[in-house]
Amino acid sequence: MAKEIYELYGGKVQLDYDSKFHIYSVAGKQVYGVTNIIGVLAKPALIFWASNMAAEYAQSNLQPGKALDEIQIKNLVEGIRTAHRIKKEMAADIGTIGHQWIANYIKARLEKKPLPKKPINEELKAGIEGFFKWAKENKIVLAKSEQKIYSKKYKFAGTYDLEALIGGKKTIIDFKFSNAIYDEYVLQASAYLKAREEELQKEYSGGVKILRLSKQKNDIAPFEVRNINREEVDRYFRIFLYCLGIYRFQMENKKIAALNRINGKVN
Secondary structure, eight states: OOEEEEEEGGGTEEEEEETTTTEEEETTEEEEEHHHHHTTSOOHHHHHHHHHHHHHHHHHHOOTTOOOOHHHHHHHHHHHHHHHHHHHHHHHHHHHHHHHHHHHHHHHHHTTOOOOOOOOOHHHHHHHHHHHHHHHHHTOEEEEEEEEEEETTTTEEEEEEEEEEETTEEEEEEEEESSSOOHHHHHHHHHHHHHHHHHHTOOOTTOEEEEEEOOSTTOSSSEEEEEEOHHHHHHHHHHHHHHHHHHHHHHHHHHHHHHHHHTTOOO
16 A cells, blocks of 8 residues: 555644545544545536537548448447547546646755656646746745645545745645636635645635646647635535535445445345
8 A cells, every 4th residue: 555644733633645546544544535525516517528529439430321340330339438438538647647747846846856857748738838827927936735634623635736825825726737617626625725724723815726727739828717715715615515415425325335235135
């Protein structure tokens, strides 16, 4: 197990993180992660997106008047069925690699070590250049990268991307390689801010910023920012707590179902 150990609350809380399975725990008990918690939200737009991916694949692989044999039909159907998953995995790879590169860059800057080489992939380069452009325009002062958080009050954990001074105000920034800024991003970042302030007993006057990084080369808008004020943070955090309650309910039901199967009971 690739376990990482973090001392929070002035050393009073030890947060363990299994980086292989992305599992947080405190005192030997698993703690639910912010990303998993907001996963309870329905995402109806994904249904239409997946349908469009299937339609695009079919259109690209069908030709008028051309007959298909049994194997070709099988392959075509499989390609249509999995088109959305392949596209999603490709996008996830870009986001994961881009996040990691920026995290490595920030860490190297803070530790005054050699900076990582820029990637050659055009989509990755576009997002990273967007990050640099935003950082320069806002004259940010880097403070922390990949900061772990834990709420003793609500028992959840997570990792936010960046902490920086912007205009002299301590701010939490979460960046996304995506096509839009979605409400679940705000829920996620609001939870990070609330847990961090709970730990330090200090208010982050800069609040939260969601930084969307473009994946398109020469994009006229290489980045987009959504500033979350204190009122919004409080409002979104209340919704996050509802998500936390639903997620706990789902996990408890899974445990009950597993125990019933072990004991030979059928619901």
